[in-house]
Amino acid sequence: MSPLRSIWLVARRELLERGRSRAFLAGLILTEVFIVGGLLLQAALASQQSGLKIGYIGSPPPVFEQTIDAIAERNGVKVELFAYPDRPTAELGIKAGEVDGVYEPPPDESSPGVLIFKEGPDSRIREAVNQAVLAIRLANSGVDLRPPEVVALEPASAEDPTALIIANVGVIFLFISIFSFGFWVLSGVVEEKQSRVVEVVLSTVRPRDLLMGKVLGIGVLGIGQLLVLVVSGLIGARLLGSFEPPPTTVPALVMLVVWFVLGYALYSTMFGVLGALASRMEEASNVTMPIQFLAMGSYFLALVVVVNDPSGLVARIASLFPPAAPMIVPMRTALGGIEFWEILLSIALTILFIYGLFNVGARVYSGAVLQVAGRMKLRDAWRSSR
Amino acid sequence: MLEISHLTKRYGNVVALDDATFAARPGRLVGFLGPNGSGKTTTMRCVFGLVRPDAGETRWNGKPIDRSARLSFGYMPEQRGLYPRMRVAEQLAYFAQHHGMSARDAKAAGTRWLDRLGLGDRANSKLEELSHGNQQRVQLAVALAHDPELLVLDEPFSGLDPIGIRTMTEVLRERAAAGVGVLFSSHQLDLVESICEDVVIIARGSIVAQGAIDDLKRSSGRRHLEVEVEGGDGSWLDGVGDAVVLERTNGLVRLLVGDEIDLPRIFDRAARAGRIRRFTFEPPALSELFMEAVEPDPGHEKVTGARR
Numbered sequence: 001m002s003p004l005r006s007i008w009l010v011a012r013r014e015l016l017e018r019g020r021s022r023a024f025l026a027g028l029i030l031t032e033v034f035i036v037g038g039l040l041l042q043a044a045l046a047s048q049q050s051g052l053k054i055g056y057i058g059s060p061p062p063v064f065e066q067t068i069d070a071i072a073e074r075n076g077v078k079v080e081l082f083a084y085p086d087r088p089t090a091e092l093g094i095k096a097g098e099v100d101g102v103y104e105p106p107p108d109e110s111s112p113g114v115l116i117f118k119e120g121p122d123s124r125i126r127e128a129v130n131q132a133v134l135a136i137r138l139a140n141s142g143v144d145l146r147p148p149e150v151v152a153l154e155p156a157s158a159e160d161p162t163a164l165i166i167a168n169v170g171v172i173f174l175f176i177s178i179f180s181f182g183f184w185v186l187s188g189v190v191e192e193k194q195s196r197v198v199e200v201v202l203s204t205v206r207p208r209d210l211l212m213g214k215v216l217g218i219g220v221l222g223i224g225q226l227l228v229l230v231v232s233g234l235i236g237a238r239l240l241g242s243f244e245p246p247p248t249t250v251p252a253l254v255m256l257v258v259w260f261v262l263g264y265a266l267y268s269t270m271f272g273v274l275g276a277l278a279s280r281m282e283e284a285s286n287v288t289m290p291i292q293f294l295a296m297g298s299y300f301l302a303l304v305v306v307v308n309d310p311s312g313l314v315a316r317i318a319s320l321f322p323p324a325a326p327m328i329v330p331m332r333t334a335l336g337g338i339e340f341w342e343i344l345l346s347i348a349l350t351i352l353f354i355y356g357l358f359n360v361g362a363r364v365y366s367g368a369v370l371q372v373a374g375r376m377k378l379r380d381a382w383r384s385s386r
Numbered sequence: 387m388l389e390i391s392h393l394t395k396r397y398g399n400v401v402a403l404d405d406a407t408f409a410a411r412p413g414r415l416v417g418f419l420g421p422n423g424s425g426k427t428t429t430m431r432c433v434f435g436l437v438r439p440d441a442g443e444t445r446w447n448g449k450p451i452d453r454s455a456r457l458s459f460g461y462m463p464e465q466r467g468l469y470p471r472m473r474v475a476e477q478l479a480y481f482a483q484h485h486g487m488s489a490r491d492a493k494a495a496g497t498r499w500l501d502r503l504g505l506g507d508r509a510n511s512k513l514e515e516l517s518h519g520n521q522q523r524v525q526l527a528v529a530l531a532h533d534p535e536l537l538v539l540d541e542p543f544s545g546l547d548p549i550g551i552r553t554m555t556e557v558l559r560e561r562a563a564a565g566v567g568v569l570f571s572s573h574q575l576d577l578v579e580s581i582c583e584d585v586v587i588i589a590r591g592s593i594v595a596q597g598a599i600d601d602l603k604r605s606s607g608r609r610h611l612e613v614e615v616e617g618g619d620g621s622w623l624d625g626v627g628d629a630v631v632l633e634r635t636n637g638l639v640r641l642l643v644g645d646e647i648d649l650p651r652i653f654d655r656a657a658r659a660g661r662i663r664r665f666t667f668e669p670p671a672l673s674e675l676f677m678e679a680v681e682p683d684p685g686h687e688k689v690t691g692a693r694r
Binding site for chain 1: 431434435436437453454456457459461463465466467468469470471472480481483484485486528
């Protein structure tokens, strides 16, 4: 029987048994609830913010409209312009709540015109209209209002708040996914030892094939869950129209999936190998403490340091350290602060690292997995391996 | 034929196997006997590649045992264990597939063995929902479902109730009759004596006796002499010669003697002491052969010539 068939059988069992388990289904539903809830919340907040409605008596000149639009975009606020034929209709409009304020331009340029509110002045509208009126006057006096051409000496780091949100949420999400599915590999390995079934399994399956099948089967489950969530998130966002995905969205999502696969492969292998040293679940969390520190460290590095300086020295170095890369690189990608070759190099290094880790790990796993009594030392497992 | 050839295995300073060599013929029930810690489990693990010996090898039908040979073996480890939350039928099919069966054959074989072992109605139960005895039956089914050529069972009878013992015995006999090699370890020596043709006895990692039980008994050089004399005071014993007194109560005497003993003379002496109610002369039981083999110096009272 070929190793591939052994791996396939093990992977399929993990997939079927765990895919049907309450833990998986509950986790899936819970995260779905979070995603949908988050989207609804965002939509609700957005609808509260939207809606500076400004009236204009007469038809607003193009310069007025352009200036208002520019200010609105700069502040991330949606502004609608309404044109009223005369002051009485405009006042009715204000009272009915159609608009928040109305600007009545002067008949000539001797006066600045009037800004009408229902109650006190809305400072945002006042600012915007002030500037727009200024712009009209400057334009009328023949001043060129075109903004200067922009030349950047260095590529700008993303200022787009949506990119920042995607980056943060993405990294948190990656961390949770990698950790929870990696933990499943750990508990699977320990349970097999604890229930003693591993001796029956290993009478036909090579230890490394068992480890490989386990990592693959649970990994497919993880990717499945990730895709369901990403797709439902995107569909939900589009339906609710809650945000306009920034141009970095698609590469960021591709990165999310790629780095989930790499991060999961790396961490679950470590979990599986060190888990084999424990013989009971209670020992497992002690044995895997170093992994937890490593993952936590990388996570906080991403959320605290890299997010503020995505192309700085720390970020660049951490990207080349495989255990940290799955958290650091997607963050930098989402913020647009990484070169393409850096991504490729980081992926290559991580794959290489996983390959080495698996070969070293499989040997430790072989040596440890049959030792059912007590906690084993890493070195003894390595030595006693076949 | 399963051949264990000069297996040696050390764990640190502990010698688990010391040049162990024996063979188990297919078609016969072979009991693998030895005190706790004598190397039975280690030997079995070597057969399945779970332990790599420091020296020696295991062979099946003349060839060193490799992964593909093991696919046709069935194993029941001492530490029982299956997946607690997996359904019984799926569990059986899973392990049978690991032995190279197609999904369909594996499923059919699983169903067949569950029916055979009286668990047909529990096919869709999770293993952990079954009683201890039924879990043990499932474990046996896992070892059998892929129709193995060699069965290696570590203490298959331990923890079974009398009905379980009968079922296990029937199944093992039937498999042996079908030409399968059956090697199993046990501490229940009377049971082994009643169902096995051959035994292998291991002590401190070395094989101390092996062969057909009948041959071992015949060649043991010791015999059991049991004599019951009505009203005798036992003084007739004085002329018996070298013997170990195993039991001596109310005129009943059980002795361990050499097979060259002068039976007619003893009979005469006993007959003169009183009326003989019983006089048997038999080879020792397997349990005695076992004790003798693993512990050459038994702590029994020994009579040499005239002693009471």
